[in-house]
Amino acid sequence: MRWDRLFEDLEDQLASEWEAERAALDTEAERLRLAGLSLRERLRALAGTDAAVSLDCVDGTGARGTVSAVGADWFALAVATRRGGALLVPFAGAAAIGMSHEAMLRTARPEPAVARLADRMTLGFVLRDLSRRRIPVTLALTAGRELSGTIDRAGADHLDLALHERDQPRRADAVSGHRIVPIAVLVWVRLESAATLA
Structure with missing residues (x-):
């Protein structure tokens, strides 16, 4: 026994x-x-969901909304304001991204990714498309400054911006100046029209 x-x-x-x-x-x-696990993969797990996120940017600004698209080096935030619209945020422009604990856990276990064209789109590619479509934008720069206008051209690492009032179309008589802006100093790009990215 x-x-x-x-x-x-x-x-x-x-x-x-x-x-x-x-x-x-x-x-x-x-x-x-x-x-x-990369930040891109975690944000991609939120894209198209109704999970609310709060964004703290490197320039001290912030926004609330939902992630509507994710590219190679950027994400789009559908902004939850009366005005609506979208912010394009380079990954380097985000200081912190807040969300519910449930959403945080969901992003830690993303679904296997299906290759999509948007996954390969760089911020430069998207900026060139905005230039082609002549969509008015506001740029937030790391120095804490904002510039409004229309992107005339977007190169490999910079863009040319025609400065004009936010809610006006780009016309020669409305342009008050021009700036070359390095893409590396962008914190976010706000689309001033009803254009969406999804």
Whole structure:
């Protein structure tokens, strides 16, 4: 009888040790998975959902809304204001992104990504499209300044902006100046018309 009990105790100990080892391996595997997770993947898990996010930008400004699109180096935030619209935010322009705990956990386990064209679109590509469509924009710069106008051209690492009032179309008599703006100093780009990105 005592021998039976001894063997049962040994079996229980062995089972406990195996369970502890398996749990340790699972924890390490989860750590490795999270170590490879990018901000882009986490934001992509929010794109198209109704999960509200609060954005703190590197220039001290902020916004609230939902993530409507994610590109190679930027994301679009459908802004929750009376005016509406969208902000294009380079990843480097975001200081912190707040969301509910549920949304935070959902982004830590994103669905396997299906390759889409939007995933390869860089901010420069999107800026060139805005230039082509002549959509008025407001640019927030890292120095804390805002510039409003229409993008005339967008190069590899900069854009040409014709300055004019926010709600006016670009006309020669409305343009008050021109600026070359490096893309690296953009905090966000606000679309001033009803244009959307999805």
